[in-house]
Amino acid sequence: MSVASMRRAARESVSGLPSAFWWLWASTLVNRLGAFVATFMTLYLTLDRGYSASFAGLVVALHGLGGVVSSLVAGVMTDRLGRRPTMLAANVSTGLSVALLGFMEHPAAIAAVALLVGMTSNASRPAVSAMMADIVRPEDRVRAFALNYWAINLGFAISSAVAGLVAEYSYLAGFLGEAALTLLCAVLVFLKLPESRPVKDAAAEAAAGPEVRLGTVLRDGRFMGVVGLSFLISLIFTQGSVGLPVAMGAAGFSPGDYGLVVAVNGVLIVALQIPVTRFIEHRDPQKLLVVSALLAGYGFAMTAFAGPLWAYALTVLVWTLAEIVNSPTQMGLVARLSPVHGRGRYQGMYTMSWAVAALVAPLMAGFVIDHLGAAWLWAATGVLGTMAALGYWLLMRGLPASGPGTAVLSGSGSGGAPATAEAEAKPVAAAAVAAGARPVEA
Template identity: 85%
Template sequence: MSVAGLRRAARESVSGLPREFWWLWTSTLVNRLGAFVATFMTLYLTLERGYSASFVGLVVALHGLGGVVSSLVAGVLTDRLGRRPTLMAAQASTAFSVALLGFMEQPAAIAAVALLVGMTSNASRPAVQAMMADIVRPADRVRAFALNYWAINLGFAVSATVAGFVAEYSYLAGFLGEAALTLVCAVLVYVKLPESRPERTAAEVADAGPEIGLGTVLRDGRFMGVVGLSFLISLIFMQGSFGLPLAMGAAGFSTADYGLVIGVNGLLIVLLQIPVTRFIEHRDPQRLLVISALLAGYGFGLTAFGGSVWSLALTVCVWTLAEIVNSPTQMGLVARLSPLHGRGRYQGMYTMSWAVASLVAPLMAGFAIEHFGAAWLWGSTAFLGTLAAAGYWLLMRGLPAEGPGGVEGSAEPAEPAVAAELRPKAASGS
């Protein structure tokens, strides 16, 4: 492709999205640039503090448990208080708790604050995803979610490299640096992002049925099916962080070998997320989700046959492509199935599926490798991928086609119902 063609493709990838989306995108990027705790928690507790592996496992589990709890609570707050105050509160409290964690010395205090960090850092996700669904047209949501996911991975790739050098100097500096950047995000939200929660019209208030609650979400069979499938897919993808290093270590590979192999994942996402999303943006989401589930399951399954760094890197290429396709497509489906005035609760339930998977995945990897061997773990990922693919195929049968204005037959209007200040100037008339 020529330089002019590349420029045109880049313009098309980012054009048509509202200004507020880009401020939200910037907030995501800045937040991930400061991702120190999630990356270096284990090394900090073992190398700097000298704690045992069992205590480190407890702390990491508590951090994950905090995310499970906060997902539902933050989802409710996102609908009741609004996206903006929930997001600001989550980021400000994350900044405080991360800074506090850097000063904790007693084991009980470290465990308690790690739980708090898990709760606060995960609380922003339902608000971010609900706000994105509010301010972006339905036809552009897959592209918007893909760009946001790209920002997450770009920020993480940069932060992991920089934080490694910072950790050699001072772990405390890493904690304080993350706290400062998270506080910058809170200020950015306060200054640049107005509230986007759709307000009910007089007719909607008059015709309103029972208020949407968590019970409504739990009774939504199709959506809870998506949550269950998200959990299965998460179990698969998280083996890149839990099962893969364990299996490579048991096979005699070094930590540098693992770093090289897993680095392929981040590099491919940064390079391919936007062009692949342009290719899949208007294609059948059922087919995309089925294919991505199979690629994920069998991509990890191929790890059983990887005898060298380069063969393992090739398996990472397979499941990374699945990740690139699955993530924005699934998030678009979640936004599509979420009712207009219940997006926070629906997004909170979806976020919880990933948080629960982060608790189960390391247990699954450790148990399978210790008792049966790594081959059984990779065989189980292939089975889970097949199960998820069948689930997506069954779940999305009969789902009304989504046109340029939204989902056919849904209660969502053709234009996202957003606050007046979010509407483009040109659309407001003169």
């Protein structure tokens, strides 16, 4: 490919998106650049503070539980108060609670504040995804979600490397650094992002029907099917940070070996997310989700046969391709199924599927590895991937091309453009922390 064609492809990948999207994208990148607590909590508690692995697992589990609780609450806030106020409240409270966590000494205080951090740090996700669906045209949403996911992974990759160096100097500096960057994210939201929540006029309110409540979401069978499939998929992907390090440690590999292998995931996402998304953007989402589920399940299942380090890296390559395809495609599907005036609640329910998986996956990995062996864990991922693929195939049969609502609403999306209401929206949840996973021994 020539330099000119590469430049043209890059321009096409980022063109046509509103300015508000890019400020939202920038806030996501800044937020993820400060991801210290989720990455280093276990090491901080065990190495720096001298607590047991069991206590560290409890604290990380409480952090995950906070995310489960806040997903639904934040979804309701996003619909009732608006996207911008929810993001501001979430980022400011996250910054303050993360800084507070760095000064906690008593075990009970550490556990309680970790729960609070989990709640606040997860609370912005439904609002971010709802705003993205508000301000981006339906035909551009897969690309927009992919770019946002790319920012998440780019920020996480940079923060992991920098935070590792910071942790060698001072863990407290890491906590304060995350707090500062999260508060900077709040400043960006306050200064640059207008509220995007669609405003109902009389005609739109009549067309929308009854108010969307959490019960409405739970009764939406097709959407709850997507939530269930998202849970299965996230159970698989979370094994990259939970089951894989434990299995590699048991096989005699060092933490450095695991770091090299799992780095393949971040590097590939940063390098391939945008070009792959350009390739899949207008292809059949049913086929993409089925194929990505199979790649995820059997990519992890291949780990059972990995011997040398390069073989582990090859398995990571396979399931990373699945992640690159699945993430924006599934978020686009969730957006299609979300009614305009219920995007926050729908986003919150979808976010919760990832948060619950972050709690269940470590327990699943620990139990299976301890009682049956790692090979059974990898076999289970193959089964889960097959189940998810079948589920996507069944769920999307006869799915209409448009979402549950089509109307132009009052209220601005980006840069004064009217916010469209073709009912499509939903979040992205990030990577799970190794809650309760045993540390990998050299």
